[in-house]
Amino acid sequence: MPAQDRVQQGEPRVILHQIRDWDDAYENGGNIPGGDAYPAAWVRPAEAYRAQGNVRLDIPYGTGDRNLYDLFLPSERPRGLMVFVHGGYWVALDKSYWSHLAAGAVGSGWACAMPSYDLCPDVTIAEITAQIGTAITHAAGEVDGPIVLSGHSAGGHLVTAMMCEDSPLPEEVRARLVHVVSISGLHDLRPMLRTARNDLLRLDMGSAEANSPALKCPLPGIRLTTWVGGGERQEFLRQSALLTNIWRGLGAATREVVEPDRHHFNVIDGLGDVRSVLMRTALEVAEGD
Structure with a gap:
């Protein structure tokens, strides 16, 4: 029997997907066992790493109180610059929670910058x-x-925005950008319109579309990796697959990684470990591996 006839005679596999509770679809803490321990669980390791590391704290990059970044440095001349942008749905947290995640980059001989930024609703996502x-x-x-x-979560959105055609980075910085790693990133902001968080984000359809990397073209010559935990909410898995799929079709070199047994809060742990697959993957393009 010809192959096409076998397909025609087979029973179709129909799967219906529909989101009815949008807040639940994007809720992490309440859907992870022990999720209420975060973000407090990051405070002590971050403080300890700042205390022992070679770090320049609170470097101003703008005039606002939150326009500051910390720069963690290796003992030798840095091999390059890694920047980590934190999450918090654009409405919460700051750079102080994540300092220990610089350990992987610094241990690999790289400098690592971690910025804070103003938060919604005081500013818009475009301003962030x-x-x-x-x-x-x-x-x-x-x-x-x-x-x-x-970048992680909302930070994943922010770093992928840096490799869009309308990137705010100047040409000389774009030319040095080799790899963007979006960890559990949000790349299409239109679903946020259906969540209660939009009371703070203040998005409408126009601004959601204008700030969605998945609806834009990527800059050439920069690799994208989306990294997400296998135990995450389905919307975070979908958001990661969405961007790699679309940008691959637009000529970008993309990689999609689903890390087993990881949820939204511990999927970033590998950044703090020089030996982790996440850390090696992040730096391999820049180091020619």
Whole structure:
């Protein structure tokens, strides 16, 4: 029997997907066992790493109280610059929670910058994106070599915005950018319109579309990796697959990784370990592996 006839005679596999509770679809803490321990669980390791590390704290990149970044440095001349942009749905947290995640980059001989930024509703997501562009540009002026960006959740959105055609990065910084790693990133903001969080984000359809990397074209010559935990909410898995799928079709070199047995809060742990697959993957493009 010809192959096409076998397909025609087979029973179709129909799977119906529909989101009815949008807040639950994007809720992490309440859907992870022990999720209420975060973000407090990051405070002590972050403080301990700042205390022992070679770090320049609170470098201003703008005029606002939150327009500051910390720069963690290896003992030798840095091989390049890694920037980590934190999450918090654009409405919460700051750079102080994540300092220990610089250990992987620093242990690999790289400098690692971690910026804070203003939060919604005091500013818009577009303004936050511009601030991150300014922070990266300032840090790039302090450290030579290739640049790798990583960001978590809302931070994943912000770093992928840096490799869009309308990136706020100047040409000389774009030319040094080799790899963007979006960890559990949000790349299409239109679903946020259906969540209660939009009371703070203040998105409408126009601004959601204008700030969605998945609806834009990527810059050439920069690799994208989306990294997500296998135990995450389905929307975070979908958001990661969405961007790699679309941008691969637009000519970008993309990689999609689903890390087993990881949830939204511990999927970033590998950044703090020089031996982790996440850390090796983040730097391999810049180091020619």
